Amino acid sequence: MIAATVNLELIKENYLKALGKTQRQIVVCAGTACVANGSLKVFEAVKEQVEKKDLDVSVKLESDKDADVVMAKTGCRGFCQVGPLVTVRPQEYHYVRVKPEDAAEIVESSVADDKPVERLLYSDPATGNTCRTTKDIPFYTRQNRTVLDECGKIDACNIEEYISHNGYFAARKAFTEMQPQQICDQVLESGLRGRGGGGFPTGKKWALTLPQPGEKKYVICNGDEGDPGAFMDRSLMEGNPHRVLEGMMIAARAIGADEAYVYVRAEYPLAVSRVSEAVRDAEQLGILGEDVFGTGSSLKIKVLEGAGAFVCGEETALIASIEGRRGMPNPKPPFPAQSGLWGRPTCINNVETLATVPLIIQHGAEYFKSMGTENSAGTKTFALTGHVANTGLIEVPFGLTLREIVFGIGGGVTDDDGSILKDGFKAVQCGGPSGGCLTEEHLDLPIDYDNLRNIGAMVGSGGLVVMNRKTCMVQIAHFFMQFTQNESCGKCVPCREGTKQMLRLLEDIIEGRAALETIDLLERVASAVSKGSLCGLGKTAPNPVLTTLKYFRDEYIAHVVHGKCPAGQCKAYAMPEIDPEKCIGCGLCKKKCPVDAIEGEKKQPHVIDQDKCIKCGACAEACKFNAVIGM
Amino acid sequence: MSCEACKKQKFEKVCRILEEHQADKSNLIPILHAVQREYRYLPEEILTYIATSLNMPPAKVYGVASFYAHFALEPKGKYVIHICDGTACHVKGSIAILEAMQQKLGLDKEKCTTDDQLFTVETVSCLGACGMAPVITINEDVHGLVTPEKAENLIEEILEKEKA
Ligand SMILES: Cc1cc2nc3c(=O)[nH]c(=O)nc-3n(C[C@H](O)[C@H](O)[C@H](O)COP(=O)(O)O)c2cc1C
Ligand code: SF4
Ligand code: SF4
Ligand code: FES
Ligand code: FES
Numbered sequence: 001m002i003a004a005t006v007n008l009e010l011i012k013e014n015y016l017k018a019l020g021k022t023q024r025q026i027v028v029c030a031g032t033a034c035v036a037n038g039s040l041k042v043f044e045a046v047k048e049q050v051e052k053k054d055l056d057v058s059v060k061l062e063s064d065k066d067a068d069v070v071m072a073k074t075g076c077r078g079f080c081q082v083g084p085l086v087t088v089r090p091q092e093y094h095y096v097r098v099k100p101e102d103a104a105e106i107v108e109s110s111v112a113d114d115k116p117v118e119r120l121l122y123s124d125p126a127t128g129n130t131c132r133t134t135k136d137i138p139f140y141t142r143q144n145r146t147v148l149d150e151c152g153k154i155d156a157c158n159i160e161e162y163i164s165h166n167g168y169f170a171a172r173k174a175f176t177e178m179q180p181q182q183i184c185d186q187v188l189e190s191g192l193r194g195r196g197g198g199g200f201p202t203g204k205k206w207a208l209t210l211p212q213p214g215e216k217k218y219v220i221c222n223g224d225e226g227d228p229g230a231f232m233d234r235s236l237m238e239g240n241p242h243r244v245l246e247g248m249m250i251a252a253r254a255i256g257a258d259e260a261y262v263y264v265r266a267e268y269p270l271a272v273s274r275v276s277e278a279v280r281d282a283e284q285l286g287i288l289g290e291d292v293f294g295t296g297s298s299l300k301i302k303v304l305e306g307a308g309a310f311v312c313g314e315e316t317a318l319i320a321s322i323e324g325r326r327g328m329p330n331p332k333p334p335f336p337a338q339s340g341l342w343g344r345p346t347c348i349n350n351v352e353t354l355a356t357v358p359l360i361i362q363h364g365a366e367y368f369k370s371m372g373t374e375n376s377a378g379t380k381t382f383a384l385t386g387h388v389a390n391t392g393l394i395e396v397p398f399g400l401t402l403r404e405i406v407f408g409i410g411g412g413v414t415d416d417d418g419s420i421l422k423d424g425f426k427a428v429q430c431g432g433p434s435g436g437c438l439t440e441e442h443l444d445l446p447i448d449y450d451n452l453r454n455i456g457a458m459v460g461s462g463g464l465v466v467m468n469r470k471t472c473m474v475q476i477a478h479f480f481m482q483f484t485q486n487e488s489c490g491k492c493v494p495c496r497e498g499t500k501q502m503l504r505l506l507e508d509i510i511e512g513r514a515a516l517e518t519i520d521l522l523e524r525v526a527s528a529v530s531k532g533s534l535c536g537l538g539k540t541a542p543n544p545v546l547t548t549l550k551y552f553r554d555e556y557i558a559h560v561v562h563g564k565c566p567a568g569q570c571k572a573y574a575m576p577e578i579d580p581e582k583c584i585g586c587g588l589c590k591k592k593c594p595v596d597a598i599e600g601e602k603k604q605p606h607v608i609d610q611d612k613c614i615k616c617g618a619c620a621e622a623c624k625f626n627a628v629i630g631m
Numbered sequence: 632m633s634c635e636a637c638k639k640q641k642f643e644k645v646c647r648i649l650e651e652h653q654a655d656k657s658n659l660i661p662i663l664h665a666v667q668r669e670y671r672y673l674p675e676e677i678l679t680y681i682a683t684s685l686n687m688p689p690a691k692v693y694g695v696a697s698f699y700a701h702f703a704l705e706p707k708g709k710y711v712i713h714i715c716d717g718t719a720c721h722v723k724g725s726i727a728i729l730e731a732m733q734q735k736l737g738l739d740k741e742k743c744t745t746d747d748q749l750f751t752v753e754t755v756s757c758l759g760a761c762g763m764a765p766v767i768t769i770n771e772d773v774h775g776l777v778t779p780e781k782a783e784n785l786i787e788e789i790l791e792k793e794k795a
Contacts, residue, residue: 465719
């Protein structure tokens with residue numbers, strides 16, 4: 001028996017009707033960060049309080065049931081730093097840093113009554129204004145959330161809710177009203193470029209896969225997200241898994257595939273379970289499976305867990321890993337489009353790329369092109385982290401400047417203790433281990449694929465790590481080198497040995513064993529590694545070194561020539577001194593110093609004998625008055 | 632339970648896992664995941680058993696298991712502590728947390744698991760909660776905005792709980 005085709009309109013209508021009948025919705029963020037801060041306990045506490053009021057509370061709105069209060073758990077809303085977040089609808093009161101103890105007050109005032117709980121609202125540190133809804137919070141108002149829009153608004157695990165937001169309408173259109181070539185054309189026309197790193201035009205990739213001969217083709221969704229500092233793919237998979245599946249359906253239709261894989265990294269257990277649940281729900285409703293939207297086409301999606309190897313994000317390595325082998329890259333060509341998974345034509349796209357596609361099919365290429373810049377259409381999600389006041393996940397159109405992101409949305413650069421550090425900006429590392437460091441002079445550059453590439457950096461997956469002036473750029477270069485060196489799969493010599501040598505050279509600089517020639521040698525090895533390596537990992541591994549050498553050469557020179565770490569971070573160059581203004585002469589440091597390098601009378605400022613000092617830092621740690629400086 | 636019996640039980644679990652994955656070579660990684668969930672690591676004899684069942688050379692199975700960071704060939708502690716050393720966490724001081732924990736538990740770069748098999752301390756690159764950097768996980772639980780003191784307290788709490 002063939003099941004009747006799923007009726008999206010009817011599901012939507014019933015769902016909205018049910019929603020209209022409920023008085024209140026209480027939405028609790030259940031993204032990874034908020035859960036870590038106790039949001040699940042908040043959820044339970046609020047539920048308990050609602051039940052106490054004798055209200056009929058439902059934890060999942062279903063189109064055939066009525067409830068007074070519906071509670072939902074969403075995925076990450078991006079503003080993790082002030083989580084756990086709770087929203088009360090329809091007023092959209094947006095509460096931050098909610099604790100289980102606040103539950104009674106929330107229910108009392110905003111559910112039973114109609115008033116917000118003032119003390120739980122976000123207050124803008126810049127103006128002191130209290131923000132009732134997300135529409136008043138600068139972190140949100142300066143963004144343009146389209147791909148992330150529903151992420152954090154909808155119940156990630158409720159397919160009906162997704163449909164009520166016009167979910168799966170684009171997939172249906174692709175299957176029933178559009179020809180594969182037409183889909184490829186429209187996506188190409190939209191200007192969408194891959195969000196996974198390379199920025200290859202998505203429509204072009206699909207159009208290359210479509211005419212490949214053979215009955216069997218595959219779509220792979222790359223959810224490996226190995227870049228440290230990036231978590232947009234995770235948030236999409238956790239917060240709106242159906243959107244990712246819908247994008248995969250459209251891709252499958254566009255290239256003629258009937259099987260697809262989602263490859264999720266093992267470190268993301270919540271993403272694995274949400275995507276798996278979404279697949280099950282979509283199959284149950286008859287959206288995925290044998291007869292997609294009554295067209296006779298079938299599509300099966302499988303979820304696979306990675307096993308912790310960064311290189312597996314590379315396409316050919318990813319394929320090897322799905323086939324059950326060591327995830328080592330192979331030379332291209334042949335490209336996966338020609339010969340991919342089990343030798344069949346395969347299209348690999350990033351999570352965010354795929355999640356963007358339904359928007360284009362739904363609203364058209366023009367709509368998408370209207371955002372962004374000429375060669376980089378649309379919006380991009382960035383993970384804004386590091387020394388910045390508002391960390392979190394943001395989405396902005398291409399073409400925005402770094403200044404707007406760091407100072408407008410991010411709220412400025414912070415000191416180590418979190419307070420705003422005026423004039424503290426030093427650099428932004430963009431694009432992870434394949435990317436580069438940008439400086440003050442780039443703050444007003446409109447961000448897009450080409451502009452970033454021109455200055456040696458890269459959009460990459462979209463990690464933006466802000467660094468204040470107390471950060472040592474040589475150490476940052478060393479940090480990324482350590483990462484790529486660890487993750488090199490070892491297949492080719494330039495990457496395996498070259499990254500090791502680069503790491504040694506950087507160590508020499510940090511530990512005070514280097515000379516000017518070390519810098520030249522580092523530069524030469526870097527260019528050999530990037531020219532000679534087989535895959536993107538090795539090819540881009542030198543980028544952080546090269547950009548810091550380009551923009552912060554002074555700092556390298558200060559280390560090797562002047563014997564100084566300008567940021568005061570490298571222990572080998574430390575010159576611990578006691579500030580006589582701050583020192584009260586308590587003598588604690590003197591007691592702790594292992595080599596008796598500190599002298600001084602009680603209640604008199606102490607002094608460190610530089611010749612004896614071994615720069616262990618014990619004095620700085622011991623001093624309660626921060627009188628030891630230069631450490 | 633006699634030794635024979637527990638051995639049999641060991642392989643029974645593996646058999647069940649293999650069955651669930653149609654004893655198919657291409658499912659090797661999901662199989663290893665499932666086995667590791669069961670034993671917290673991949674015992675050598677079980678790797679050999681898997682190889683035989685899948686009709687693969689044991690070296691190949693071992694090669695795959697050792698390639699991926701997630702697979703452990705040595706037993707891990709009851710509490711596996713992952714300290715994120717991704718970019719965001721690194722610039723916010725993850726190394727200080729690592730050092731504090733290592734010092735507290737008498738561990739170092741080479742030695743990641745305590746002698747009583749209670750704790751394993753390792754770094755990982757990015758747990759995907761960078762907004763709350765620095766981040767650590769203890770088994771499934773994620774902790775954000777961690778300081779060395781907070782990390783030490785978490786260990787104290789576990790020790791208390793274990794004593795009780
Ligand atoms: C070492 C390495 C790691 C990569 N890691 C990822 C990743 O984690 N996620 C991802 O989507 N793409 C990653 N990529 C890029 C992918 O290989 C591929 O280009 C991308 O998934 C294609 O999708 P897109 O066209 O939608 O960007 C990586 C590339 C390299 C060389
Ligand atoms: S470049 Fe590095 S990661 Fe890529 S194949 Fe070569 S050794 Fe492996
Ligand atoms: S511990 Fe600090 S205040 Fe006390 S003597 Fe040393 S430098 Fe001075
Ligand atoms: S996890 Fe709640 S806002 Fe990010
Ligand atoms: S860098 Fe630590 S969670 Fe991402």
